[in-house]
Amino acid sequence: MTEDKINNDNEVEEKEIDLLDLASRLWDQRRKLIKWSICGAVIGLVVAFSIPREYVTSVTLAPESNGAKLPGGGLGALASMAGINTGAEAGMDAVYPMLYPDVVSSVPFITSLFDVEITTKEDGKKMTVQQFMEDETSAPWWSVILGLPGKLIGLLKSVDEADENHKLDSFQLTQDESLLVDALNQRISAAVDAKTSVVSIDVKMQDPLVSAVLADTVVSRLKEYITAYRTNKAREDLEYAEKLNKEAKDNYYKMQQKYADYLDRNQGIAFHSAQTVKERLANEATLAFNLYNQTAQHVQSAQAKVQETTPVYAIITPPTVPIKPASPKKLLILIGFTFLGFAACAAWILSVSPFLTQYKEKQLAKTAEIRQDGNSTARD
Known part of the structure; x- marks a missing residue:
């Protein structure tokens, strides 16, 4: 148990030392960090003011x-x-x-x-x-620049002439x-x-x-x-009801006029046959009126149905x-590009720069070894 605690303490100390070392390296390159952050802010301003409102x-x-x-x-x-x-x-x-x-x-x-x-x-x-x-x-x-390849490809293709009488068709x-x-x-x-x-x-x-x-x-x-x-369904029903009502109305007026014409022609005649025709025409006019009345009620009901189904x-x-x-959110864009500039510089200082330094040192060491081997060969 004691050894585990000692190992854990050592790991914590190493991590703290590493963080302190990283912070120290960043602090030493603070001028470069500031320059990169300013460059990021300038790019952010250009981007923010280039985007249309x-x-x-x-x-x-x-x-x-x-x-x-x-x-x-x-x-x-x-x-x-x-x-x-x-x-x-x-x-x-x-x-x-x-x-x-x-x-x-x-x-x-x-x-x-x-x-x-x-x-x-x-x-x-x-x-x-x-x-x-x-x-x-x-x-x-930048969208104009990115769209140039597509425009060039479009120019190379054959383009049909626009029809002056073209109508929009979905x-x-x-x-x-x-x-x-x-x-x-x-x-x-x-x-x-x-x-x-x-x-x-x-x-x-x-x-x-x-x-x-x-x-x-x-x-x-x-x-x-x-x-x-x-x-839609209610309006179709209303149109059909109005059509039936119009037909019933025309038929009722026709039967009513026919009955009136018969009375005018046979006024004062007391024959039973004339009375029979008179009653028959009266009944037909009554039936036509009842049908007209029913279709009128159906029209009113269909109108109410249209109003009922109309959404509110x-x-x-x-x-x-x-x-x-x-x-655009100009402040957020400015802060974002400034942070990106700072993060890119920090990544360069902590990762890329040490790698390049080690690579150069290895190349110099190889060059020195080659020179030493060449000098020793010349002496021999």
Whole structure:
């Protein structure tokens, strides 16, 4: 036991000595550490001021609950509270909140935003989202350098001339349209809280007003899409009920007019055959009226069904024009590059520099041995 304690004490002392030695070597090279840290800070400043400012608009909305009972009764409710999706909502509704991010990132949804009219805050220019992304969105200078090989390869390939009458088709996009869809997908994001089903939508743009307008448009388009899906069956039923009601109305007016014309032509006639026809026409008009009345009630019921199935969304955080840019974080970039400069210098002092010194000493020793061997051979 005593020997183990002595060994442990010796190891601790050796570690302390090693740490002190490392700290002493770094302190001796403090001027170099300061120079490398300053160089890292300068590079950090260049990087921070080269990245364009980005503004983020965040919107949160809560869709109404459909009130569906989860399987398992109380167990289903507990699973819902724990954030576990049991699939009940998915079975009732094919487009439930968990799929909203997929809807927002889909090609048809993104391409529908191309022609949205926006106005920039800085200079008040009016343009579409597609024009803003192509003409007004900038990138860091190094992205231009990194993209040169791709541009050179593109120049070498045969490029088809753009069709002046080309129309946007989400089923078959051009290369530029596909790149624009990818760029917008990187700037428009949607997320859903599994427990509360609260939907969060973030839009990042290089102009604060464009960011807010586009976020509001995305929310509106999403609500329109979900509303159209939810009410699709009810609206089809309403159209069919209105069609039947129109046919019943036309038939009722026709039978009513036919009955009135018969009365005008046979006024004052007391034949039993005339009375029979009169009663028959009256009954047909009554039946037509009853059918018209029933179809009118069906129309009212279908209208109520459309209103019932129309979803309601509570906007928790409405879109507002951001004041401060969300990125770049210049202070964090400065601190990060300064630390990288310090760490790189410390690694050089503690690892690379001793290795190079030992390598040079070995080379000098080999050179001295070769010279000694040459001198001894010459003497012999």
